[in-house]
Amino acid sequence: MTEDTAQLLLFALAIVALTPLMGRYMARVYAGERTLLTPVVAPVERAIYRLGGIDPAAEQRWTRYATSVIALNLVGTLAFYAILRLQDVLPLNPRGLGPVEPALAFNTAISFITSTNWQAYAGERTLSYFSQMAGCTVYNFVSTASAMGVAIAVMRGFATSQTRSLGNFHVDFIRTNLYVLLPVALISALFLVFEGVPQTLADYASVKTVEGGEQIIARGPVASQVAIKMLGTNGGGFFNANGAHPFENPTPLSNFVQAVLMLLIPAALTYTFGTMVGDTRQGWALFSVMAIVFVLGLVIIYAAERAGNPMIAALPIDQMAGNMEGKETRFGMAGAALWAAVGTTTAAGAVNSSLDSYTPIGGMVPMMNVQLSEVIFGGAGSGFYNLVFYIVLAMFIAGLMVGRSPDYLGKKIEVREIKLAVLTLLIVPLGMLLLPAIAIMIPAAAAAIQDHGPHGLSELLYAYASATAANGSAFAGFDGGSTFHLTAQGLAMLAGRFAFIIAGLAIAGSIGAKRTAVAALDTVPTHTPLFVALMVAVIFIFGALSFFPAVALGPLAEHFEMRAGRSF
Amino acid sequence: MLKELRLALFLIAAMTVLTGIAYPLVVTGIAQMLFPWRANGSIVLDEAGQPIGSALIAQRFDRPDYFHPRPSAVDYDAQGSGASNAAPSSKRLIAAITARTEAERATSSERKIPVEMVTASASGLDPHISADAAYAQAPRVARLRNMAEGDIWKLIGDHVEDRSLGFIGELRVNVLELNRALDALPRQGEAVR
Numbered sequence: 001m002t003e004d005t006a007q008l009l010l011f012a013l014a015i016v017a018l019t020p021l022m023g024r025y026m027a028r029v030y031a032g033e034r035t036l037l038t039p040v041v042a043p044v045e046r047a048i049y050r051l052g053g054i055d056p057a058a059e060q061r062w063t064r065y066a067t068s069v070i071a072l073n074l075v076g077t078l079a080f081y082a083i084l085r086l087q088d089v090l091p092l093n094p095r096g097l098g099p100v101e102p103a104l105a106f107n108t109a110i111s112f113i114t115s116t117n118w119q120a121y122a123g124e125r126t127l128s129y130f131s132q133m134a135g136c137t138v139y140n141f142v143s144t145a146s147a148m149g150v151a152i153a154v155m156r157g158f159a160t161s162q163t164r165s166l167g168n169f170h171v172d173f174i175r176t177n178l179y180v181l182l183p184v185a186l187i188s189a190l191f192l193v194f195e196g197v198p199q200t201l202a203d204y205a206s207v208k209t210v211e212g213g214e215q216i217i218a219r220g221p222v223a224s225q226v227a228i229k230m231l232g233t234n235g236g237g238f239f240n241a242n243g244a245h246p247f248e249n250p251t252p253l254s255n256f257v258q259a260v261l262m263l264l265i266p267a268a269l270t271y272t273f274g275t276m277v278g279d280t281r282q283g284w285a286l287f288s289v290m291a292i293v294f295v296l297g298l299v300i301i302y303a304a305e306r307a308g309n310p311m312i313a314a315l316p317i318d319q320m321a322g323n324m325e326g327k328e329t330r331f332g333m334a335g336a337a338l339w340a341a342v343g344t345t346t347a348a349g350a351v352n353s354s355l356d357s358y359t360p361i362g363g364m365v366p367m368m369n370v371q372l373s374e375v376i377f378g379g380a381g382s383g384f385y386n387l388v389f390y391i392v393l394a395m396f397i398a399g400l401m402v403g404r405s406p407d408y409l410g411k412k413i414e415v416r417e418i419k420l421a422v423l424t425l426l427i428v429p430l431g432m433l434l435l436p437a438i439a440i441m442i443p444a445a446a447a448a449i450q451d452h453g454p455h456g457l458s459e460l461l462y463a464y465a466s467a468t469a470a471n472g473s474a475f476a477g478f479d480g481g482s483t484f485h486l487t488a489q490g491l492a493m494l495a496g497r498f499a500f501i502i503a504g505l506a507i508a509g510s511i512g513a514k515r516t517a518v519a520a521l522d523t524v525p526t527h528t529p530l531f532v533a534l535m536v537a538v539i540f541i542f543g544a545l546s547f548f549p550a551v552a553l554g555p556l557a558e559h560f561e562m563r564a565g566r567s568f
Numbered sequence: 569m570l571k572e573l574r575l576a577l578f579l580i581a582a583m584t585v586l587t588g589i590a591y592p593l594v595v596t597g598i599a600q601m602l603f604p605w606r607a608n609g610s611i612v613l614d615e616a617g618q619p620i621g622s623a624l625i626a627q628r629f630d631r632p633d634y635f636h637p638r639p640s641a642v643d644y645d646a647q648g649s650g651a652s653n654a655a656p657s658s659k660r661l662i663a664a665i666t667a668r669t670e671a672e673r674a675t676s677s678e679r680k681i682p683v684e685m686v687t688a689s690a691s692g693l694d695p696h697i698s699a700d701a702a703y704a705q706a707p708r709v710a711r712l713r714n715m716a717e718g719d720i721w722k723l724i725g726d727h728v729e730d731r732s733l734g735f736i737g738e739l740r741v742n743v744l745e746l747n748r749a750l751d752a753l754p755r756q757g758e759a760v761r
Contacts (some may be wrong), residue, residue, distance in 0.1 A: 213627070477653035
């Protein structure tokens with residue numbers, strides 16, 4: 001218990017300490033200023049510009065920026081799909097795996113490009129080493145750098161005055177990869193190997209066990225994939241068991257470091273924003289909003305899982321360790337709860353335990369984290385631009401309350417921005433509630449539900465929340481392998497991801513064109529506890545309340561049924 | 569748009585070379601040079617130099633004179649991995665836990681069974697059990713090996729892995745390593761001979 005508290009406090013300390021360091025560094029990178037890495041990276045950067053015929057000085061309006069994002073992601077999806085379909089004839093396939101089935105390849109390609117990383121695939125049984133390297137690993141970089149580019153473009157909208165330019169996507173994309181993602185991923189990958197994560201091109205190991213049985217042990221180029229999977233908040237595992245697999249996450253320390261990696265960029269981008277708008281207090285205010293909701297969820301998950309499963313309380317079992325079904329011994333409750341909170345508030349969706357086997361309340365919090373559509377830190381990049389919609393909404397409400405036309409950082413928030421924010425946020429319940437409602441009426445689709453009773457509904461709800469919010473974690477008993485779910489979830493992922501990207505850029509475009517007014521005395525200040533409280537309230541009211549009826553029929557119903565001793 | 573697509577094609581090609589080939593290969597090269605044992609999956613060899621498992625991956629131990637790992641939802645098949653994903657409220661899970669508890673009680677002197685011995689791990693390949701779960705199995709192993717229980721306790725004590733930095737994670741015992749050490753001990757009687 002004391003150790004658990006110490007671990008969680010150290011985690012909080014690490015994030016608070018790293019946020020300004022990483023945030024300031026990224027601000028320099030995107031401003032094109034000199035950094036520690038410039039001497040090494042700049043020649044590579046220039047070579048890419050030259051080879052690709054890219055003019056780094058060319059400025060893009062929001063429409064052009066969005067076109068570039070979509071073109072890159074479209075080509076990427078097709079390329080990844082082709083790799084998966086052709087993996088049997090491509091190299092580095094020591095297991096001789098056949099091509100990935102079309103619906104699964106479609107789902108997987110979209111899932112990686114949208115940074116959802118929903119694992120309909122089981123890595124060690126489905127994917128060749130080449131698909132893991134030139135597929136999964138590459139699109140972890142591509143999707144993250146795309147989202148971070150968009151986030152920076154949106155920040156520029158608030159930071160500049162009366163300009164239609166949001167920067168240049170190709171430059172932002174290349175710089176993200178070269179200055180931020182690759183260096184951190186490289187160091188992290190080597191650290192992970194040091195902790196025990198394999199990194200080899202050799203075939204699976206075949207061993208004769210101590211008792212004389214045969215065991216074939218899957219391995220491969222794991223560390224390089226896992227490092228960017230965490231840093232980029234992608235979350236798609238090399239192995240089926242994701243971060244629970246001892247080869248992805250061998251020690252409590254690797255568990256801790258990977259949790260830090262997931263939160264590193266989303267947290268730091270709040271500081272980058274503060275730096276770009278010339279007032280770091282603004283960044284810390286957004287950081288605080290996220291931290292409050294995050295800590296609240298973490299505490300609830302930890303307490304619920306620590307208490308154990310009441311259904312087996314009558315058996316002669318020592319449940320001091322907590323609810324251990326679907327959890328690993330080495331992490332314990334603190335390590336599991338930390339990942340459950342980090343993996344679902346960020347867009348990572350990485351898991352080191354089976355959320356499906358969590359107690360109803362312990363599993364409800366991750367589900368609600370996902371339903372908030374990834375604004376509590378959120379994805380690397382996507383977390384920030386998703387939050388902008390809530391900022392617009394919160395300032396609109398604040399404006400109504402004080403009777404002033406709303407503004408944020410000197411930028412007037414008008415009909416166009418509010419319309420965009422509301423319409424975009426409305427997509428979320430469509431994907432998260434309407435699609436599962438359709439699925440439940442189609443017998444073949446409803447058959448994907450594993451468990452009886454209210455928990456079955458939770459599984460279905462979670463699957464579509466996860467896809468729409470581009471999270472990727474699951475109540476994994478849910479069998480998403482049918483064509484209906486592979487396709488419907490593919491569409492939910494596309495809609496969830498790209499609607500937010502396009503609308504976010506559109507808001508940035510119109511905000512950027514406005515004049516930055518000098519703050520008047522009666523404007524609502526946005527670096528104060530009042531603003532933080534308002535944001536938290538708006539996130540709960542708009543993000544969580546829409547889902548309350550569904551959550552009441554799922555996890556809450558299960559909780560009360562279990563308290564009454566009912567099993568299903 | 570055509571120009572955008574051409575640029576996109578170029579960037580995807582560049583990213584494939586840079587992050588899909590160069591980056592994993594550089595990591596592989598350095599890892600194989602610096603930490604070759606870990607980079608290849610922490611494969612444990614027996615005295616004859618034959619691979620008998622991975623130090624990080626659970627393997628089946630059915631014999632009652634060995635320490636047992638946690639239950640596995642994938643039957644210790646390390647070509648795959650995964651949890652039961654059973655709902656906490658499901659009859660299926662409660663039945664499985666009840667059955668395991670009864671089986672454990674038949675061979676254990678403990679009044680209460682440590683929870684991780686009757687619940688499936690998340691990966692199905694959890695190589696560890698808690699120190700408590702190892703101590704709970706000590707009487708059985710000692711009896712069947714005709715050894716003093718104290719010797720087994722000492723062996724477990726020597727194999728307890730500490731928390732990282734003293735407070736991250738849980739105290740635990742690696743089942744494969746513990747059983748290997750157990751086999752290396754002289755059995756009672758053998759030592760006298």
